[in-house]
Amino acid sequence: MAENCPIIETRELNVCYGPVCVIDQVNMGVEPNRxxxxxxxxxxxxSTLLRCFNRMNDLIPSFHMSxxxxxxxxxxxxxxxxxxxxxxxxxxxxxxxNPFPKSIFDNVAFGPRVNGFRGDLAALVEQSIRRAALxxxxxxxxxxxxxxxxxxxxxxxxxxxxxxxxxxxxxxDEPCSALDPISTQAIEELMRELSNEYSIVIVxxxxxxxxxxxxxxxxxxxxxxKISELIEFDQTRQIFTNPKDERTEAYITGRFx
Amino acid sequence: xxxxxxxxxDRRMRRRRLEGQIFHVLCLLSILxxxxxxxxxxxxxxxxxWQRVNWSFxxxxxxxxxxxxxxxxxxxGSIYVIAVAGTLAFSFGVAAxxxxxxxxxxxxxxxxxxxNIANLAGVPSIVYGILGLEIFVRFLALGKSVLAGGFxxxxxxxxxxxxxxxxxxxxxxxxxREGGYALGATRWQTIWRLVLPQAFPGILTGVILAVSRAxxxxxxxxxxxALTFVPFTPDGPLSRxxxxxxxxxxxxxxxxxxxxxxxxxxxxxxxxxxxSMNALAVLLRNRFQRRMEG
Numbered sequence: 136m137a138e139n140c141p142i143i144e145t146r147e148l149n150v151c152y153g154p155v156c157v158i159d160q161v162n163m164g165v166e167p168n169r170x171x172x173x174x175x176x177x178x179x180x181x182s183t184l185l186r187c188f189n190r191m192n193d194l195i196p197s198f199h200m201s202x203x204x205x206x207x208x209x210x211x212x213x214x215x216x217x218x219x220x221x222x223x224x225x226x227x228x229x230x231x232x233n234p235f236p237k238s239i240f241d242n243v244a245f246g247p248r249v250n251g252f253r254g255d256l257a258a259l260v261e262q263s264i265r266r267a268a269l270x271x272x273x274x275x276x277x278x279x280x281x282x283x284x285x286x287x288x289x290x291x292x293x294x295x296x297x298x299x300x301x302x303x304x305x306x307x308d309e310p311c312s313a314l315d316p317i318s319t320q321a322i323e324e325l326m327r328e329l330s331n332e333y334s335i336v337i338v339x340x341x342x343x344x345x346x347x348x349x350x351x352x353x354x355x356x357x358x359x360x361k362i363s364e365l366i367e368f369d370q371t372r373q374i375f376t377n378p379k380d381e382r383t384e385a386y387i388t389g390r391f392x
Numbered sequence: 393x394x395x396x397x398x399x400x401x402d403r404r405m406r407r408r409r410l411e412g413q414i415f416h417v418l419c420l421l422s423i424l425x426x427x428x429x430x431x432x433x434x435x436x437x438x439x440x441x442w443q444r445v446n447w448s449f450x451x452x453x454x455x456x457x458x459x460x461x462x463x464x465x466x467x468x469g470s471i472y473v474i475a476v477a478g479t480l481a482f483s484f485g486v487a488a489x490x491x492x493x494x495x496x497x498x499x500x501x502x503x504x505x506x507x508n509i510a511n512l513a514g515v516p517s518i519v520y521g522i523l524g525l526e527i528f529v530r531f532l533a534l535g536k537s538v539l540a541g542g543f544x545x546x547x548x549x550x551x552x553x554x555x556x557x558x559x560x561x562x563x564x565x566x567x568x569r570e571g572g573y574a575l576g577a578t579r580w581q582t583i584w585r586l587v588l589p590q591a592f593p594g595i596l597t598g599v600i601l602a603v604s605r606a607x608x609x610x611x612x613x614x615x616x617x618a619l620t621f622v623p624f625t626p627d628g629p630l631s632r633x634x635x636x637x638x639x640x641x642x643x644x645x646x647x648x649x650x651x652x653x654x655x656x657x658x659x660x661x662x663x664x665x666x667x668s669m670n671a672l673a674v675l676l677r678n679r680f681q682r683r684m685e686g
Contacts (some may be wrong), residue, residue, distance in 0.1 A: 187572065191570065191573070191574065192568075193572070195572065196497060196498065217572075217658055218576050219573075219576055219577070220576070222575065222576045223575060223576025224571060224576075226574065226575070227570075227574035229567060229570065229574075230569070231567060233565075233567035233568060233570070233571045234571075235568060235571060235572075235586055236568075236589075236590055244587070245572075245575060245577075246575035246576060246577075249572075249575065249576060249577040249578070249581045249585070250575075250576050293571070296571075296575065297574070297575070300575055300576060
């Protein structure tokens with residue numbers, strides 16, 4: 136698929152919640168320092184797949200899976216792996232901005248603090264907020280509540296918060312779906328910027344967004360039995376100009392979904 | 393209005409508006425009934441007891457002579473007992489709620505516990521008095537002390553604190569927990585730094601309610617063996633004691649008119665203690681909320 140080794144790789148991944156299976160037989164790799172988009176119709180298990188990458192699904196009691204997810208070649212679901220340990224290396228930005236009800240500074244400082252960061256916290260916070268392209272808007276009000284920010288600013292704050300623990304991968308679960316077009320554009324530009332240093336996986340139901348920002352695209356689609364499979368995974372250009380599977384073509388041309 | 397275009401639903405509109413007004417008036421009447429009763433009660437008590445509330449009433453011990461009788465022992469007893477009960481109920485209640493909401497898995501066992509806590513909240517308080525008598529006074533040999541009284545009242549209000557704290561924890565959106573976990577916080581860090589601060593105002597509300605109930609309780613403490621005539625302030629956790637409601641009850645049941653005035657004055661003192669404790673808690677809660685939303 137690619138020249139160098141993927142940072143995250145799934146093998147025969149199969150996920151169920153209780154008796155209901157969501158995705159089946161997913162094999163894909165996330166390339167380092169690239170943006171990988173996961174697209175597909177509602178309920179096709181995009182978020183479920185994404186949440187396998189940082190073991191967020193562990194919080195759901197009925198979750199179980201088979202197959203494996205490798206992070207930098209190591210099995211993420213090995214018994215010896217503490218999910219807490221890998222979550223700061225694989226950051227996550229959620230669909231709805233979820234700033235903590237604390238000051239802007241404390242939001243960004245939260246990750247470093249819980250992980251026992253020793254060093255210049257103020258400098259790290261500033262650097263993280265700068266990278267999230269939010270610094271000029273908040274530099275004079277770091278002590279203000281994060282809840283006083285607009286939705287787009289809150290989402291960039293959440294990105295800054297994720298950056299502050301210096302992750303290797305950033306997972307984004309429909310990060311723009313609750314935002315207006317201008318904020319969306321800001322976040323997309325930011326993602327392009329960040330992809331120089333981070334590997335990014337974004338779930339989106341917006342195909343234009345996937346086409347605009349991503350390098351690779353994975354298309355999930357439910358089968359007859361409602362369980363989703365990975366229909367196609369390739370370079371974004373390929374998927375959108377010359378899809379190999381007719382279901383991919385039908386989806387991206389808007390014939391269903 | 394006059395040359396408004398007639399609409400198809402005009403007739404219904406008039407009726408709907410009338411229904412709304414009737415409901416409005418009904419609600420207003422309900423609150424007036426409640427407030428009226430409260431006002432009558434307070435007025436009655438204040439008329440009878442107001443002239444008795446003075447410094448010597450607060451600092452005197454009970455007496456055979458109605459005009460010399462004071463509330464000091466009961467006031468101190470109540471404060472001590474509530475301090476013990478409030479501290480215990482708060483710590484155990486919040487810890488239990490955290491366990492049930494954040495740690496326990498949602499299985500039949502957790503459900504059984506939950507149902508039983510709700511049941512405990514409905515057990516008559518006198519039953520807790522018997523429990524306190526058996527366990528704290530006799531088995532643990534604490535005697536009929538401040539400590540035993542505090543423990544008994546703590547048990548009595550514990551279910552209320554647990555249920556209110558659980559509600560408060562449940563009201564913290566799961567997105568906050570996920571946000572914490574996604575940054576590598578452990579479960580404890582997430583609870584301590586994110587969930588608890590946000591749930592705290594709600595927890596405090598539950599504790600206010602619980603303590604307000606405890607301070608007015610008489611039956612369990614009488615069963616437990618609190619005294620009715622105490623000419624001393626408690627000098628330690630194992631000292632014997634009385635509390636305001638018991639003292640009031642004692643005065644009310646005397647034949648002399650003077651004691652009835654003392655009882656009314658005692659009720660005023662009890663109300664003041666209750667309201668100032670509530671005010672303190674509300675103040676604390678508001679400060680906390682402001683800090684959160686800043």
